[in-house]
Amino acid sequence: MQTEARVSVMMEGGQRALSSGHGGVVSVEGGARNFAPKKQQSLQQSQIGTVSQLLSGGVAGAFSKTCTAPLARLTILFQVQGMHSDAALLKKASIWHEASRIVHEEGIRAFWKGNLVTIAHRLPYSSINFYAYEHFKKLLHMVPGLEHRRDRMSADLLVHFLGGGLAGITAASTTYPLDLVRTRLAAQTKVVYYKGIWHTLGTICRDEGFLGLYKGLGATILGVGPNIAISFSVYESLRSFWQSRRPHDSTILVSLTCGSLSGIASSTATFPLDLVRRRKQLEGAGGRARVYTTGLLGVFKHILRTEGFSGFYRGILPEYYKVVPGVGICFMTYETLKSLLADTNARL
Numbered sequence: 349m350q351t352e353a354r355v356s357v358m359m360e361g362g363q364r365a366l367s368s369g370h371g372g373v374v375s376v377e378g379g380a381r382n383f384a385p386k387k388q389q390s391l392q393q394s395q396i397g398t399v400s401q402l403l404s405g406g407v408a409g410a411f412s413k414t415c416t417a418p419l420a421r422l423t424i425l426f427q428v429q430g431m432h433s434d435a436a437l438l439k440k441a442s443i444w445h446e447a448s449r450i451v452h453e454e455g456i457r458a459f460w461k462g463n464l465v466t467i468a469h470r471l472p473y474s475s476i477n478f479y480a481y482e483h484f485k486k487l488l489h490m491v492p493g494l495e496h497r498r499d500r501m502s503a504d505l506l507v508h509f510l511g512g513g514l515a516g517i518t519a520a521s522t523t524y525p526l527d528l529v530r531t532r533l534a535a536q537t538k539v540v541y542y543k544g545i546w547h548t549l550g551t552i553c554r555d556e557g558f559l560g561l562y563k564g565l566g567a568t569i570l571g572v573g574p575n576i577a578i579s580f581s582v583y584e585s586l587r588s589f590w591q592s593r594r595p596h597d598s599t600i601l602v603s604l605t606c607g608s609l610s611g612i613a614s615s616t617a618t619f620p621l622d623l624v625r626r627r628k629q630l631e632g633a634g635g636r637a638r639v640y641t642t643g644l645l646g647v648f649k650h651i652l653r654t655e656g657f658s659g660f661y662r663g664i665l666p667e668y669y670k671v672v673p674g675v676g677i678c679f680m681t682y683e684t685l686k687s688l689l690a691d692t693n694a695r696l
Contacts, residue, residue: 400685400686400689400690402475402478403685404682404685405475405477405478406471406472406475407471408474408677408678408679408681408682408685409470409473409474409678410466410471411677411678412677412678412681413466413467413470413674414460414467415673415674415677416670416674416677417459417460417463418447418459418460419667419669419670420666420670421458421459421460421462422446422663423666423667423670424531424534424626424663425446425535425537425663426666427622427623427626427627427663428535428626428627443665443666453537453538454537462529462530462531462532462533462534465529465530465548466530468526469523469527472523473520473522473523476515476518476522476523477515477516477518477519480518480519481512484514484515485508488506488510508580509577509580513572513573513574513576516572516573516575516576517569517572517573520572521568524561524568525549525561525562526545527629528552528561528562528563528629529545529552531626531630532552532630533548563628564624564625564626564627564628564629564631566643566644567622567624567625567628568625570621570644571621571625574617574618575617575618578610578613578618579613579614580610581610582606582609582610583606583607583610586605587602590602590605590606600680600683604675604679604680607675607676607679608672608676611671611674611675612671612672615667615668615671619660619664619667623651623660623661627647628644
């Protein structure tokens, strides 16, 4: 879910780069502010802007995840190495070796295992994330000392920092079962135990109880907040530094470059939590015995003892390879859809 968090930050921060030449629509600070010729059209245009934003965000996220699905599956397969004895066969496998194994044993289509549920997860996740962000931001602006003022940049940054983190946690918690299902489907190799979204949900409830749908939620919540915070902070810092030195560079180029670097930074910092989350999600999957019988701290100690510090970064390379195109594709798709929807709305 790291990329999902980064995408939300990129969309919120990157909206300032949108021009006002599309139907008179200007997006500022994560929300759409629409200027209509007549006052009575303001409410309608505002609602159209919100719907367009949510639709664009969901579609862009789903398209981006589909394009980078092969790398995402490789990341998951590397992350869960070391959980079971048969994983020792893949312990020293390279990305190319593992990709070749998937093609040979499962076929090309196997790279997109679990992608349907990824799309089903991505659409509501984006919508909830944007909606929650706007509401948390409004609530935080009401807190004494955090009122929105142009001369209070540090307070405004804190509002974005906290609002983004709370929105990410809200979206992750609400849509978590779909994220769990996606991990279970993507982690399957030769033996197919789960046969689809509904079958996986039903099987988990039958074998592990209803709470089984929330395995790994603690690590997810701990990771989402810092991930968004790091992404946003690095993105804003790099973007401000770049524009202060080269103010005439393309805003799209600046946003994409800074966003990709912020994604790499946040991935590096929070990847161990993401790895633990994946492993907790696969506890008891396919009728297998439990590997970790302790809480999060116990899981960290177990990985450190059995696999060493490098064990926390299994799959980091495909994650890096996924971040740059993933953020770029999502951001470009988002801007394109926003422009097209703005043009369409202006003609209606």
